[in-house]
Amino acid sequence: MKIIDIRTMRGPSYWSVKHTKLIVMKVDLEEFAGTWSNAIPELPATFMQLFPKIGQPQPGGISGRPTPKHPPLNEDQLNDGEPLGHVIQHVALELQRMAGMPVYWGKSYPARDEGVEYVVFAYQEERAGRRAAESAVAIVEALCKQEEVNLKPIIDELHEIREDEFIGPSTYSIVAEAASRNIPYIALKNSNIIQLGYGVNQKRIWATTTSYTSHAGVEVAGNKNRTKAMLNDAGVPVPRGTTVYSENGLRDAIDELGFPIVTKPLDGNHGKGATIRIMNWEDAAAGLKAAQEYSRAVIVEQFIEGFDFRLLVVNGKLIAAAKRTPAAVTGDGASTIQQLIDKVNEDPRRGIGHEKVLTSIKADKHTLDILAGKDLTLESVLPAGETLYLKSTANISTGGTASDVTDQMHPYNVLLAERVAGIVGLDICGIDLMATDIAVPLNESRGAVIEVNAAPGFRMHIAPADGLPRNVAAPVVDMLFPPGSTARIPIIAITGTNGKTTTTRLIAHMVASKGYKVGFTTTDGIYIQGVQLQKGDCTGGQSAEFVLKDPTVNYAVLETARGGMLRSGLGFHTCDIAVVTNVAADHLGLRDIYTVEEMAAVKGVLPRTVRKNGWAVLNADDDLVYAMARTVDCRVALFSMRDDNPRIQEHVEAGGVAAVYEEGYVTIYRNSYKLRIDRAAEFPITFGGRAGFNIENSLAAALAGYLAGFDKDEIKTALRTFIPSATKTPGRMNIYKFPDYEVIVDYAHNTAGISKFAEFMEATPATRKIGVVSGLGDRRDEDTIGFARIAGRIFDEVVLRQDRDLRGQTAEQIKAIMERGLRMDKPDLPITYIEHEPEAIEHVLSTAPKGAVITLFTENISAVLAKLDEFEAKFA
Numbered sequence: 114m115k116i117i118d119i120r121t122m123r124g125p126s127y128w129s130v131k132h133t134k135l136i137v138m139k140v141d142l143e144e145f146a147g148t149w150s151n152a153i154p155e156l157p158a159t160f161m162q163l164f165p166k167i168g169q170p171q172p173g174g175i176s177g178r179p180t181p182k183h184p185p186l187n188e189d190q191l192n193d194g195e196p197l198g199h200v201i202q203h204v205a206l207e208l209q210r211m212a213g214m215p216v217y218w219g220k221s222y223p224a225r226d227e228g229v230e231y232v233v234f235a236y237q238e239e240r241a242g243r244r245a246a247e248s249a250v251a252i253v254e255a256l257c258k259q260e261e262v263n264l265k266p267i268i269d270e271l272h273e274i275r276e277d278e279f280i281g282p283s284t285y286s287i288v289a290e291a292a293s294r295n296i297p298y299i300a301l302k303n304s305n306i307i308q309l310g311y312g313v314n315q316k317r318i319w320a321t322t323t324s325y326t327s328h329a330g331v332e333v334a335g336n337k338n339r340t341k342a343m344l345n346d347a348g349v350p351v352p353r354g355t356t357v358y359s360e361n362g363l364r365d366a367i368d369e370l371g372f373p374i375v376t377k378p379l380d381g382n383h384g385k386g387a388t389i390r391i392m393n394w395e396d397a398a399a400g401l402k403a404a405q406e407y408s409r410a411v412i413v414e415q416f417i418e419g420f421d422f423r424l425l426v427v428n429g430k431l432i433a434a435a436k437r438t439p440a441a442v443t444g445d446g447a448s449t450i451q452q453l454i455d456k457v458n459e460d461p462r463r464g465i466g467h468e469k470v471l472t473s474i475k476a477d478k479h480t481l482d483i484l485a486g487k488d489l490t491l492e493s494v495l496p497a498g499e500t501l502y503l504k505s506t507a508n509i510s511t512g513g514t515a516s517d518v519t520d521q522m523h524p525y526n527v528l529l530a531e532r533v534a535g536i537v538g539l540d541i542c543g544i545d546l547m548a549t550d551i552a553v554p555l556n557e558s559r560g561a562v563i564e565v566n567a568a569p570g571f572r573m574h575i576a577p578a579d580g581l582p583r584n585v586a587a588p589v590v591d592m593l594f595p596p597g598s599t600a601r602i603p604i605i606a607i608t609g610t611n612g613k614t615t616t617t618r619l620i621a622h623m624v625a626s627k628g629y630k631v632g633f634t635t636t637d638g639i640y641i642q643g644v645q646l647q648k649g650d651c652t653g654g655q656s657a658e659f660v661l662k663d664p665t666v667n668y669a670v671l672e673t674a675r676g677g678m679l680r681s682g683l684g685f686h687t688c689d690i691a692v693v694t695n696v697a698a699d700h701l702g703l704r705d706i707y708t709v710e711e712m713a714a715v716k717g718v719l720p721r722t723v724r725k726n727g728w729a730v731l732n733a734d735d736d737l738v739y740a741m742a743r744t745v746d747c748r749v750a751l752f753s754m755r756d757d758n759p760r761i762q763e764h765v766e767a768g769g770v771a772a773v774y775e776e777g778y779v780t781i782y783r784n785s786y787k788l789r790i791d792r793a794a795e796f797p798i799t800f801g802g803r804a805g806f807n808i809e810n811s812l813a814a815a816l817a818g819y820l821a822g823f824d825k826d827e828i829k830t831a832l833r834t835f836i837p838s839a840t841k842t843p844g845r846m847n848i849y850k851f852p853d854y855e856v857i858v859d860y861a862h863n864t865a866g867i868s869k870f871a872e873f874m875e876a877t878p879a880t881r882k883i884g885v886v887s888g889l890g891d892r893r894d895e896d897t898i899g900f901a902r903i904a905g906r907i908f909d910e911v912v913l914r915q916d917r918d919l920r921g922q923t924a925e926q927i928k929a930i931m932e933r934g935l936r937m938d939k940p941d942l943p944i945t946y947i948e949h950e951p952e953a954i955e956h957v958l959s960t961a962p963k964g965a966v967i968t969l970f971t972e973n974i975s976a977v978l979a980k981l982d983e984f985e986a987k988f989a
Contacts, residue, residue: 143228354414444495517580543569653677901934
């Protein structure tokens with residue numbers, strides 16, 4: 114078996130719009146065709162022994178709720194000859210589930226090549242998903258070869274990846290709550306920071322610190338002495354104590370405080386280095402040493418009798434309270450302590466790290482020290498009914514448990530918690546206190562506030578071992594996005610084979626003219642408020658995220674090309690308006706898209722992401738684009754170059770909205786009303802009406818603007834003030850007027866594009882029409898011939914050149930195909946072959962006759978435009 118290709122989807126894609134985190138794998142299985150049903154009869158039974166839980170529901174995901182049942186894979190199916198790709202898909206999913214990542218969706222199907230299958234499945238953590246893909250293929254291949262398979266090292270590695278990559282249950286709960294409200298989120302690279310919302314409306318969280326978390330509050334909470342002093346001054350009960358740096362200081366503290374005491378590092382967290390209920394000097398010295406592993410300064414304070422409680426305050430309100438119990442075992446008179454630990458860890462709610470509701474108990478050095486202090490070892494047998502605490506603190510991350518006690522809180526203690534959060538200055542605040550009973554006022558129970566925590570963990574509240582789970586993430590999201598506020602910015606996305614860049618720029622210009630701070634992406638770069646911040650083809654998901662992450666942007670206009678959708682999916686899950694200009698034969702045969710219909714399915718991903726009340730703007734003159742209306746779950750608006758298009762008439766009669774080119778005008782149809790925007794010839798982008806393809810682009814842009822809420826005059830002004838130029842629309846109909854001739858620079862690179870350009874050239878007078886053209890090595894021969902044939906019809910003579918990247922073919926192959934196409938209708942067409950583009954341009958500029966129109970179909974737009982600017986300067 115061989116993995117031919119593996120891709121990671123991070124947004125809606127060709128394979129699924131709903132499931133956005135997918136591994137897409139192409140696997141060569143020909144060597145093992147039929148293995149399951151024929152060659153090795155015992156293989157299905159072996160497989161089911163290796164994966165006994167495959168197809169079964171599994172409880173206790175990170176949210177504490179049962180995970181859904183996934184489609185089963187059983188021995189009967191395997192005996193019936195289940196396709197190997199389907200088996201690999203299930204193995205990849207099961208491996209992730211076994212490592213604590215509850216993922217279930219997947220599919221597999223044959224590829225075009227014999228013996229090759231696509232395997233598509235969900236992942237939780239990207240790196241784990243790719244590793245699971247590789248492992249699944251290796252495991253299935255080993256089984257087919259009747260080799261031994263050891264799952265443990267694979268599961269251990271996936272566990273390790275999960276612990277490294279997972280954002281944690283607290284962050285996850287906030288993200289999940291935000292997602293449930295349709296608030297988008299982006300994980301910022303090289304950090305644990307999550308962005309909620311887009312552009313100017315974004316907020317950020319880092320664990321349970323937020324955009325509103327006070328730095329001063331975090332500093333106060335991080336210094337336990339300062340916290341205690343502030344709380345004491347405000348009348349909050351706190352333990353008496355002091356800070357020491359040595360054993361001499363420790364002796365002085367004990368003389369003043371007496372036993373029992375607690376030692377803990379001044380700047381510690383999560384209970385690290387803390388020792389409680391110290392009753393003698395030896396344990397006190399050991400506690401000092403343990404604390405100084407984390408901080409030279411060590412707090413020594415009174416030990417307060419009672420239970421350990423954690424109170425959670427969000428935005429000034431008490432949200433939840435939990436009673437925490439350290440990791441413990443209870444003896445049965447027969448089992449060793451280690452056996453008792455193992456039995457506790459069999460609880461399906463326990464897992465490694467944060468993967469489940471509870472964390473497995475680990476007998477670490479701290480545990481061994483506790484046992485040694487009681488003259489016990491892991492091999493000791495506890496008397497029946499005796500409870501042994503294995504940790505000195507009640508942290509959930511070390512195996513402790515929590516019980517919800519929110520409803521038992523005395524009003525005095527509720528007020529106390531809210532005052533403490535305000536005194537310290539934290540928007541999300543965890544308050545640790547010791548008390549015999551949380552239902553009794555703290556000042557009456559001789560309890561005390563022990564510690565205040567910034568970035569408190571939520572796991573004990575969202576999934577307590579006992580009591581009601583609390584949705585503590587909801588008030589966090591309420592705080593970040595109060596009722597009436599929005600997390601989003603408007604998104605207009607554009608796709609199609611031709612015209613999408615020009616349409617994108619037209620819409621971005623229109624939006625900017627309205628006063629919005631626009632971020633937009635195109636095939637030539639990323640622009641924020643009119644400034645190009647990145648160059649190159651920026652039409653994929655990462656470029657979209659670049660715009661959506663920018664804190665100054667309040668409107669996004671995103672060109673979206675097929676390459677990005679096939680490579681990694683979209684960079685957003687929903688948009689407000691999606692425009693599809695057309696679908697034609699281009700890039701066929703690349704990334705497993707072989708037909709125009711398949712290409713339409715790729716482009717059709719975009720309108721399927723439009724929110725329910727948004728708009729899909731579709732070209733009614735294009736059969737494949739028009740058909741997309743049947744696949745969307747939003748409102749549809751159509752545009753057409755024909756005012757007699759029956760599709761438009763039917764659509765408008767049914768109450769729909771459309772834009773039509775009629776009697777020279779761009780006109781909006783709505784019900785029985787017409788809104789004439791302006792004569793298309795008045796738009797500079799149409800070159801006096803000669804560029805029909807840009808009239809079509811203007812229709813799409815005007816319709817999108819109308820649906821976005823812009824009025825007629827705003828649309829008209831924007832279209833009249835959009836001046837095509839090498840700066841504004843590089844490589845899109847850039848016209849240079851020299852004393853003796855004109856030069857047009859354009860990016861037409863496929864049959865559909867050059868066909869529309871041909872209409873423009875027919876309306877353009879010239880003494881001689883000269884084209885500098887090239888073929889593309891990654892196109893099918895028939896596509897290259899079709900492109901060349903139309904070029905041969907347009908031009909009176911051609912200079913044939915080569916791109917720098919031949920994309921898999923030789924210069925001789927491309928030259929032969931192009932010459933064949935160029936002369937199909939004009940056998941005597943003059944063709945000059947100059948391999949390199951700079952020399953080809955130099956030649957045509959120096960030899961063109963007076964009155965000629967030269968067209969440069971260029972690959973290297975910026976270099977060609979720079980050369981023409983330099984040439985133009987000679988005539989200035």
